[in-house]
Amino acid sequence: MKHAIIPSLSAASGSVPPLAADNPAQLYAQAAALTAMGAWSCDLATQALSWTEGVFHIFGASLHRQMDRRETLEFYTEESRALLEQLRSRAIAEGSGFSMEAQIVRADGQRRWMRINAAVRMEQGRASALYGMKQDVTEERLRWERLRELAENDALTGLANRARFQSDFLDRPTDDPALTGIGALVLFDMNGFKAVNDMWGHAAGDACLAGFARRLSITFPEARLIARIGGDEFAMILDRGSSSAALEMTVRHRINALVLPVVWQNQQLPLGASAGIAFPGPDGKVDPEALFHEADAALYAAKRHGGNRLCTAETVSR
Structure with missing residues:
Protein backbone atom coordinates (compact mmCIF):
# COMPACT_ATOMS: atom_id res chain seq x y z
CA MET A 1 0.00 0.00 0.00
CA LYS A 2 1.15 3.54 -0.69
CA HIS A 3 1.97 6.26 1.77
CA ALA A 4 -0.26 9.27 1.96
CA ILE A 5 1.75 12.37 2.84
CA ILE A 6 0.09 14.51 5.47
CA PRO A 7 1.17 18.10 4.67
CA SER A 8 3.59 19.65 7.11
CA LEU A 9 6.57 21.98 7.12
CA SER A 10 9.82 20.37 6.02
CA ALA A 11 12.57 20.70 8.63
CA ALA A 12 15.04 21.05 5.79
CA SER A 13 13.14 23.81 3.96
CA GLY A 14 15.35 26.52 5.41
CA SER A 15 12.50 29.04 5.79
CA VAL A 16 10.08 29.25 8.66
CA PRO A 17 7.01 31.47 8.02
CA PRO A 18 5.54 33.38 10.94
CA LEU A 19 3.15 31.42 13.05
CA ALA A 20 -0.51 32.11 12.50
CA ALA A 21 -2.55 32.16 15.65
CA ASP A 22 -5.45 30.47 13.88
CA ASN A 23 -3.34 27.77 12.17
CA PRO A 24 -2.73 24.91 14.63
CA ALA A 25 -1.53 22.63 11.81
CA GLN A 26 1.30 25.04 11.02
CA LEU A 27 2.11 25.34 14.72
CA TYR A 28 2.34 21.55 15.01
CA ALA A 29 4.53 21.30 11.90
CA GLN A 30 7.07 23.82 13.19
CA ALA A 31 7.15 22.27 16.68
CA ALA A 32 7.56 18.78 15.21
CA ALA A 33 10.47 19.96 13.07
CA LEU A 34 12.28 21.15 16.22
CA THR A 35 12.12 17.71 17.79
CA ALA A 36 12.62 15.50 14.70
CA MET A 37 9.22 13.92 15.04
CA GLY A 38 6.15 13.25 12.97
CA ALA A 39 2.67 11.74 13.00
CA TRP A 40 1.64 8.50 11.34
CA SER A 41 -1.36 6.26 10.87
CA CYS A 42 -2.05 2.83 9.43
CA ASP A 43 -5.43 1.76 8.10
CA LEU A 44 -5.84 -1.82 9.35
CA ALA A 45 -8.18 -2.85 6.55
CA THR A 46 -5.83 -1.85 3.73
CA GLN A 47 -2.51 -1.47 5.61
CA ALA A 48 -2.19 1.95 3.92
CA LEU A 49 0.29 4.21 5.70
CA SER A 50 -0.01 7.95 6.19
CA TRP A 51 3.06 9.88 7.34
CA THR A 52 3.86 13.51 7.94
CA GLU A 53 7.15 14.74 6.50
CA GLY A 54 8.86 14.27 9.86
CA VAL A 55 8.47 10.50 9.64
CA PHE A 56 9.94 10.45 6.14
CA HIS A 57 12.96 12.36 7.47
CA ILE A 58 13.42 9.89 10.34
CA PHE A 59 13.56 6.98 7.89
CA GLY A 60 15.67 8.92 5.40
CA ALA A 61 13.10 8.15 2.73
CA SER A 62 12.11 10.38 -0.16
CA LEU A 63 8.81 12.18 0.19
CA HIS A 64 7.90 10.90 -3.27
CA ARG A 65 8.80 7.29 -2.62
CA GLN A 66 5.92 4.83 -2.51
CA MET A 67 6.26 1.98 0.00
CA ASP A 68 3.91 -0.51 1.58
CA ARG A 69 4.04 -1.53 5.21
CA ARG A 70 5.97 -4.73 4.47
CA GLU A 71 8.74 -2.72 2.85
CA THR A 72 8.76 -0.28 5.75
CA LEU A 73 9.34 -3.15 8.19
CA GLU A 74 12.63 -3.88 6.42
CA PHE A 75 14.04 -0.67 7.90
CA TYR A 76 13.80 -2.15 11.42
CA THR A 77 16.52 -4.30 12.94
CA GLU A 78 15.43 -7.86 13.57
CA GLU A 79 15.00 -7.42 17.33
CA SER A 80 13.06 -4.17 17.01
CA ARG A 81 10.87 -5.59 14.24
CA ALA A 82 9.93 -8.61 16.36
CA LEU A 83 9.05 -6.42 19.35
CA LEU A 84 7.06 -4.01 17.19
CA GLU A 85 4.97 -6.82 15.68
CA GLN A 86 4.34 -8.30 19.13
CA LEU A 87 3.21 -5.00 20.66
CA ARG A 88 1.19 -4.07 17.57
CA SER A 89 -0.72 -7.35 17.54
CA ARG A 90 -1.51 -7.06 21.24
CA ALA A 91 -2.69 -3.46 20.87
CA ILE A 92 -5.03 -4.37 18.00
CA ALA A 93 -6.44 -7.36 19.89
CA GLU A 94 -6.99 -5.40 23.10
CA GLY A 95 -7.86 -2.00 21.62
CA SER A 96 -5.00 -0.48 23.60
CA GLY A 97 -1.85 1.46 22.79
CA PHE A 98 1.88 0.92 23.21
CA SER A 99 5.21 2.72 23.39
CA MET A 100 8.64 1.43 22.42
CA GLU A 101 12.06 2.48 21.19
CA ALA A 102 13.09 0.87 17.91
CA GLN A 103 16.37 0.79 16.02
CA ILE A 104 16.20 1.27 12.28
CA VAL A 105 18.69 1.25 9.42
CA ARG A 106 17.76 4.16 7.20
CA ALA A 107 17.74 4.11 3.43
CA ASP A 108 21.18 5.77 3.47
CA GLY A 109 22.61 3.12 5.80
CA GLN A 110 22.56 5.20 8.99
CA ARG A 111 21.46 3.47 12.17
CA ARG A 112 18.96 5.52 14.14
CA TRP A 113 16.75 5.10 17.17
CA MET A 114 13.17 6.29 17.25
CA ARG A 115 10.48 6.35 19.91
CA ILE A 116 7.07 5.11 18.77
CA ASN A 117 3.87 6.02 20.58
CA ALA A 118 0.78 4.29 19.24
CA ALA A 119 -2.96 4.20 19.90
CA VAL A 120 -5.82 2.25 18.34
CA ARG A 121 -8.83 3.87 16.71
CA MET A 122 -11.99 1.85 17.33
CA GLU A 123 -15.06 1.80 15.12
CA GLN A 124 -18.16 -0.19 16.05
CA GLY A 125 -16.20 -2.12 18.66
CA ARG A 126 -13.40 -3.12 16.27
CA ALA A 127 -9.90 -1.73 15.71
CA SER A 128 -9.86 0.20 12.43
CA ALA A 129 -6.54 2.02 12.53
CA LEU A 130 -3.32 2.54 14.42
CA TYR A 131 -2.00 6.06 14.78
CA GLY A 132 0.53 7.98 16.81
CA MET A 133 3.88 9.75 16.84
CA LYS A 134 7.43 8.78 15.88
CA GLN A 135 10.41 10.73 17.18
CA ASP A 136 14.12 10.43 16.43
CA VAL A 137 15.81 9.84 19.80
CA THR A 138 19.25 8.79 18.51
CA GLU A 139 21.17 11.54 20.29
CA GLU A 140 19.23 10.95 23.49
CA ARG A 141 19.98 7.24 23.23
CA LEU A 142 23.69 7.88 22.65
CA ARG A 143 23.84 10.12 25.74
CA TRP A 144 22.06 7.45 27.76
CA GLU A 145 24.46 4.74 26.50
CA ARG A 146 27.42 6.93 27.41
CA LEU A 147 26.07 7.51 30.92
CA ARG A 148 25.44 3.78 31.30
CA GLU A 149 28.96 3.02 30.11
CA LEU A 150 30.38 5.42 32.69
CA ALA A 151 28.21 3.87 35.39
CA GLU A 152 29.01 0.25 34.52
Whole structure:
Protein backbone atom coordinates (compact mmCIF):
# COMPACT_ATOMS: atom_id res chain seq x y z
CA MET A 1 0.00 0.00 0.00
CA LYS A 2 1.15 3.54 -0.69
CA HIS A 3 1.97 6.26 1.77
CA ALA A 4 -0.26 9.27 1.96
CA ILE A 5 1.75 12.37 2.84
CA ILE A 6 0.09 14.51 5.47
CA PRO A 7 1.17 18.10 4.67
CA SER A 8 3.59 19.65 7.11
CA LEU A 9 6.57 21.98 7.12
CA SER A 10 9.82 20.37 6.02
CA ALA A 11 12.57 20.70 8.63
CA ALA A 12 15.04 21.05 5.79
CA SER A 13 13.14 23.81 3.96
CA GLY A 14 15.35 26.52 5.41
CA SER A 15 12.50 29.04 5.79
CA VAL A 16 10.08 29.25 8.66
CA PRO A 17 7.01 31.47 8.02
CA PRO A 18 5.54 33.38 10.94
CA LEU A 19 3.15 31.42 13.05
CA ALA A 20 -0.51 32.11 12.50
CA ALA A 21 -2.55 32.16 15.65
CA ASP A 22 -5.45 30.47 13.88
CA ASN A 23 -3.34 27.77 12.17
CA PRO A 24 -2.73 24.91 14.63
CA ALA A 25 -1.53 22.63 11.81
CA GLN A 26 1.30 25.04 11.02
CA LEU A 27 2.11 25.34 14.72
CA TYR A 28 2.34 21.55 15.01
CA ALA A 29 4.53 21.30 11.90
CA GLN A 30 7.07 23.82 13.19
CA ALA A 31 7.15 22.27 16.68
CA ALA A 32 7.56 18.78 15.21
CA ALA A 33 10.47 19.96 13.07
CA LEU A 34 12.28 21.15 16.22
CA THR A 35 12.12 17.71 17.79
CA ALA A 36 12.62 15.50 14.70
CA MET A 37 9.22 13.92 15.04
CA GLY A 38 6.15 13.25 12.97
CA ALA A 39 2.67 11.74 13.00
CA TRP A 40 1.64 8.50 11.34
CA SER A 41 -1.36 6.26 10.87
CA CYS A 42 -2.05 2.83 9.43
CA ASP A 43 -5.43 1.76 8.10
CA LEU A 44 -5.84 -1.82 9.35
CA ALA A 45 -8.18 -2.85 6.55
CA THR A 46 -5.83 -1.85 3.73
CA GLN A 47 -2.51 -1.47 5.61
CA ALA A 48 -2.19 1.95 3.92
CA LEU A 49 0.29 4.21 5.70
CA SER A 50 -0.01 7.95 6.19
CA TRP A 51 3.06 9.88 7.34
CA THR A 52 3.86 13.51 7.94
CA GLU A 53 7.15 14.74 6.50
CA GLY A 54 8.86 14.27 9.86
CA VAL A 55 8.47 10.50 9.64
CA PHE A 56 9.94 10.45 6.14
CA HIS A 57 12.96 12.36 7.47
CA ILE A 58 13.42 9.89 10.34
CA PHE A 59 13.56 6.98 7.89
CA GLY A 60 15.67 8.92 5.40
CA ALA A 61 13.10 8.15 2.73
CA SER A 62 12.11 10.38 -0.16
CA LEU A 63 8.81 12.18 0.19
CA HIS A 64 7.90 10.90 -3.27
CA ARG A 65 8.80 7.29 -2.62
CA GLN A 66 5.92 4.83 -2.51
CA MET A 67 6.26 1.98 0.00
CA ASP A 68 3.91 -0.51 1.58
CA ARG A 69 4.04 -1.53 5.21
CA ARG A 70 5.97 -4.73 4.47
CA GLU A 71 8.74 -2.72 2.85
CA THR A 72 8.76 -0.28 5.75
CA LEU A 73 9.34 -3.15 8.19
CA GLU A 74 12.63 -3.88 6.42
CA PHE A 75 14.04 -0.67 7.90
CA TYR A 76 13.80 -2.15 11.42
CA THR A 77 16.52 -4.30 12.94
CA GLU A 78 15.43 -7.86 13.57
CA GLU A 79 15.00 -7.42 17.33
CA SER A 80 13.06 -4.17 17.01
CA ARG A 81 10.87 -5.59 14.24
CA ALA A 82 9.93 -8.61 16.36
CA LEU A 83 9.05 -6.42 19.35
CA LEU A 84 7.06 -4.01 17.19
CA GLU A 85 4.97 -6.82 15.68
CA GLN A 86 4.34 -8.30 19.13
CA LEU A 87 3.21 -5.00 20.66
CA ARG A 88 1.19 -4.07 17.57
CA SER A 89 -0.72 -7.35 17.54
CA ARG A 90 -1.51 -7.06 21.24
CA ALA A 91 -2.69 -3.46 20.87
CA ILE A 92 -5.03 -4.37 18.00
CA ALA A 93 -6.44 -7.36 19.89
CA GLU A 94 -6.99 -5.40 23.10
CA GLY A 95 -7.86 -2.00 21.62
CA SER A 96 -5.00 -0.48 23.60
CA GLY A 97 -1.85 1.46 22.79
CA PHE A 98 1.88 0.92 23.21
CA SER A 99 5.21 2.72 23.39
CA MET A 100 8.64 1.43 22.42
CA GLU A 101 12.06 2.48 21.19
CA ALA A 102 13.09 0.87 17.91
CA GLN A 103 16.37 0.79 16.02
CA ILE A 104 16.20 1.27 12.28
CA VAL A 105 18.69 1.25 9.42
CA ARG A 106 17.76 4.16 7.20
CA ALA A 107 17.74 4.11 3.43
CA ASP A 108 21.18 5.77 3.47
CA GLY A 109 22.61 3.12 5.80
CA GLN A 110 22.56 5.20 8.99
CA ARG A 111 21.46 3.47 12.17
CA ARG A 112 18.96 5.52 14.14
CA TRP A 113 16.75 5.10 17.17
CA MET A 114 13.17 6.29 17.25
CA ARG A 115 10.48 6.35 19.91
CA ILE A 116 7.07 5.11 18.77
CA ASN A 117 3.87 6.02 20.58
CA ALA A 118 0.78 4.29 19.24
CA ALA A 119 -2.96 4.20 19.90
CA VAL A 120 -5.82 2.25 18.34
CA ARG A 121 -8.83 3.87 16.71
CA MET A 122 -11.99 1.85 17.33
CA GLU A 123 -15.06 1.80 15.12
CA GLN A 124 -18.16 -0.19 16.05
CA GLY A 125 -16.20 -2.12 18.66
CA ARG A 126 -13.40 -3.12 16.27
CA ALA A 127 -9.90 -1.73 15.71
CA SER A 128 -9.86 0.20 12.43
CA ALA A 129 -6.54 2.02 12.53
CA LEU A 130 -3.32 2.54 14.42
CA TYR A 131 -2.00 6.06 14.78
CA GLY A 132 0.53 7.98 16.81
CA MET A 133 3.88 9.75 16.84
CA LYS A 134 7.43 8.78 15.88
CA GLN A 135 10.41 10.73 17.18
CA ASP A 136 14.12 10.43 16.43
CA VAL A 137 15.81 9.84 19.80
CA THR A 138 19.25 8.79 18.51
CA GLU A 139 21.17 11.54 20.29
CA GLU A 140 19.23 10.95 23.49
CA ARG A 141 19.98 7.24 23.23
CA LEU A 142 23.69 7.88 22.65
CA ARG A 143 23.84 10.12 25.74
CA TRP A 144 22.06 7.45 27.76
CA GLU A 145 24.46 4.74 26.50
CA ARG A 146 27.42 6.93 27.41
CA LEU A 147 26.07 7.51 30.92
CA ARG A 148 25.44 3.78 31.30
CA GLU A 149 28.96 3.02 30.11
CA LEU A 150 30.38 5.42 32.69
CA ALA A 151 28.21 3.87 35.39
CA GLU A 152 29.01 0.25 34.52
CA ASN A 153 32.66 0.41 33.44
CA ASP A 154 35.81 0.90 35.46
CA ALA A 155 37.36 4.24 34.50
CA LEU A 156 40.99 3.07 34.78
CA THR A 157 40.85 -0.28 32.98
CA GLY A 158 37.78 0.02 30.77
CA LEU A 159 36.51 -3.32 32.07
CA ALA A 160 33.13 -3.82 33.69
CA ASN A 161 33.09 -2.57 37.28
CA ARG A 162 31.87 -4.15 40.51
CA ALA A 163 28.35 -2.75 40.09
CA ARG A 164 27.96 -4.39 36.69
CA PHE A 165 29.40 -7.66 37.98
CA GLN A 166 26.78 -7.55 40.74
CA SER A 167 23.87 -6.81 38.41
CA ASP A 168 24.92 -9.10 35.54
CA PHE A 169 25.96 -12.05 37.67
CA LEU A 170 26.19 -11.99 41.44
CA ASP A 171 22.69 -10.66 42.21
CA ARG A 172 20.83 -12.87 39.74
CA PRO A 173 18.60 -15.68 41.07
CA THR A 174 19.63 -19.24 40.32
CA ASP A 175 16.75 -19.72 37.85
CA ASP A 176 17.63 -16.63 35.80
CA PRO A 177 17.93 -17.58 32.08
CA ALA A 178 20.87 -15.15 31.80
CA LEU A 179 22.98 -17.65 33.77
CA THR A 180 22.42 -20.44 31.26
CA GLY A 181 25.60 -21.80 29.72
CA ILE A 182 28.07 -20.48 32.29
CA GLY A 183 31.00 -22.87 32.56
CA ALA A 184 33.31 -21.29 35.12
CA LEU A 185 34.01 -18.29 37.33
CA VAL A 186 37.66 -17.26 37.65
CA LEU A 187 38.92 -14.75 40.20
CA PHE A 188 42.34 -13.12 39.83
CA ASP A 189 44.38 -11.19 42.38
CA MET A 190 47.59 -9.39 41.42
CA ASN A 191 50.63 -10.47 43.45
CA GLY A 192 52.94 -7.83 44.89
CA PHE A 193 50.69 -4.96 43.88
CA LYS A 194 51.21 -3.06 47.15
CA ALA A 195 54.98 -3.32 46.72
CA VAL A 196 54.72 -1.73 43.26
CA ASN A 197 52.71 1.17 44.70
CA ASP A 198 55.14 1.60 47.59
CA MET A 199 58.29 1.50 45.44
CA TRP A 200 57.23 3.31 42.26
CA GLY A 201 54.07 5.17 43.26
CA HIS A 202 50.40 4.94 42.40
CA ALA A 203 50.88 5.93 38.76
CA ALA A 204 53.00 2.80 38.31
CA GLY A 205 50.35 0.76 40.11
CA ASP A 206 47.70 2.15 37.76
CA ALA A 207 49.86 1.15 34.79
CA CYS A 208 50.01 -2.42 36.14
CA LEU A 209 46.24 -2.54 36.63
CA ALA A 210 45.58 -1.22 33.14
CA GLY A 211 48.15 -3.60 31.66
CA PHE A 212 46.73 -6.63 33.44
CA ALA A 213 43.18 -5.71 32.36
CA ARG A 214 44.29 -5.31 28.75
CA ARG A 215 46.02 -8.71 28.81
CA LEU A 216 42.92 -10.36 30.28
CA SER A 217 40.80 -8.98 27.44
CA ILE A 218 43.30 -10.06 24.79
CA THR A 219 44.08 -13.47 26.29
CA PHE A 220 40.43 -14.42 26.92
CA PRO A 221 38.47 -12.86 24.03
CA GLU A 222 35.79 -15.54 24.46
CA ALA A 223 34.98 -14.53 28.04
CA ARG A 224 31.34 -13.64 28.69
CA LEU A 225 32.31 -10.97 31.22
CA ILE A 226 35.56 -9.59 32.63
CA ALA A 227 35.31 -7.14 35.51
CA ARG A 228 37.50 -5.30 37.96
CA ILE A 229 35.73 -6.01 41.25
CA GLY A 230 38.23 -4.59 43.74
CA GLY A 231 41.52 -2.71 43.99
CA ASP A 232 43.63 -5.38 42.30
CA GLU A 233 41.03 -8.13 42.00
CA PHE A 234 39.34 -9.21 38.77
CA ALA A 235 36.54 -11.63 37.90
CA MET A 236 36.00 -13.51 34.65
CA ILE A 237 33.03 -15.60 33.52
CA LEU A 238 33.64 -18.30 30.90
CA ASP A 239 30.96 -20.09 28.92
CA ARG A 240 30.49 -23.86 29.02
CA GLY A 241 32.04 -24.48 25.60
CA SER A 242 33.91 -27.52 26.86
CA SER A 243 34.36 -29.64 29.98
CA SER A 244 35.42 -28.23 33.34
CA ALA A 245 38.79 -29.94 32.96
CA ALA A 246 39.31 -28.31 29.56
CA LEU A 247 38.36 -24.87 30.91
CA GLU A 248 40.79 -25.30 33.80
CA MET A 249 43.56 -26.33 31.40
CA THR A 250 42.88 -23.30 29.21
CA VAL A 251 43.21 -20.88 32.13
CA ARG A 252 46.30 -22.70 33.44
CA HIS A 253 48.04 -22.48 30.06
CA ARG A 254 47.18 -18.83 29.47
CA ILE A 255 48.00 -17.44 32.91
CA ASN A 256 51.67 -17.00 31.97
CA ALA A 257 50.63 -14.51 29.28
CA LEU A 258 49.10 -12.33 32.00
CA VAL A 259 52.14 -11.93 34.23
CA LEU A 260 54.90 -10.56 32.03
CA PRO A 261 56.49 -7.32 33.34
CA VAL A 262 54.76 -4.04 32.52
CA VAL A 263 56.92 -1.37 30.88
CA TRP A 264 56.41 2.01 32.55
CA GLN A 265 58.68 5.02 32.09
CA ASN A 266 61.46 2.81 30.69
CA GLN A 267 61.24 0.51 33.69
CA GLN A 268 59.96 -3.04 33.87
CA LEU A 269 57.48 -3.42 36.68
CA PRO A 270 57.01 -6.95 38.03
CA LEU A 271 53.53 -8.32 37.60
CA GLY A 272 52.23 -11.55 39.10
CA ALA A 273 48.80 -13.04 39.68
CA SER A 274 47.04 -15.74 41.64
CA ALA A 275 43.78 -17.25 40.40
CA GLY A 276 40.94 -19.37 41.69
CA ILE A 277 38.41 -21.15 39.50
CA ALA A 278 35.04 -22.69 40.35
CA PHE A 279 32.53 -24.61 38.21
CA PRO A 280 28.74 -25.11 38.35
CA GLY A 281 27.48 -28.52 39.44
CA PRO A 282 26.97 -31.46 37.07
CA ASP A 283 23.43 -30.27 36.28
CA GLY A 284 24.84 -26.96 35.02
CA LYS A 285 22.71 -24.95 37.45
CA VAL A 286 24.46 -21.79 38.63
CA ASP A 287 24.19 -20.34 42.12
CA PRO A 288 26.14 -17.08 41.63
CA GLU A 289 26.82 -16.39 45.29
CA ALA A 290 27.91 -19.94 46.04
CA LEU A 291 30.10 -20.03 42.92
CA PHE A 292 31.73 -16.77 43.95
CA HIS A 293 32.53 -18.05 47.44
CA GLU A 294 34.04 -21.23 45.98
CA ALA A 295 36.20 -19.31 43.52
CA ASP A 296 37.21 -16.89 46.29
CA ALA A 297 38.34 -19.76 48.53
CA ALA A 298 40.33 -21.23 45.63
CA LEU A 299 41.92 -17.83 44.99
CA TYR A 300 43.13 -17.49 48.56
CA ALA A 301 44.48 -21.02 48.48
CA ALA A 302 46.50 -20.01 45.41
CA LYS A 303 47.80 -16.91 47.20
CA ARG A 304 48.89 -18.98 50.19
CA HIS A 305 50.91 -21.25 47.92
CA GLY A 306 52.52 -18.23 46.21
CA GLY A 307 53.68 -17.77 42.63
CA ASN A 308 51.54 -17.43 39.56
CA ARG A 309 49.28 -20.26 40.59
CA LEU A 310 45.76 -21.39 39.71
CA CYS A 311 43.76 -23.39 42.26
CA THR A 312 40.39 -25.03 41.70
CA ALA A 313 37.45 -25.12 44.08
CA GLU A 314 37.46 -28.93 43.91
CA THR A 315 41.06 -29.04 45.15
CA VAL A 316 40.29 -26.70 48.05
CA SER A 317 37.20 -28.67 49.12
CA ARG A 318 39.10 -31.96 49.36
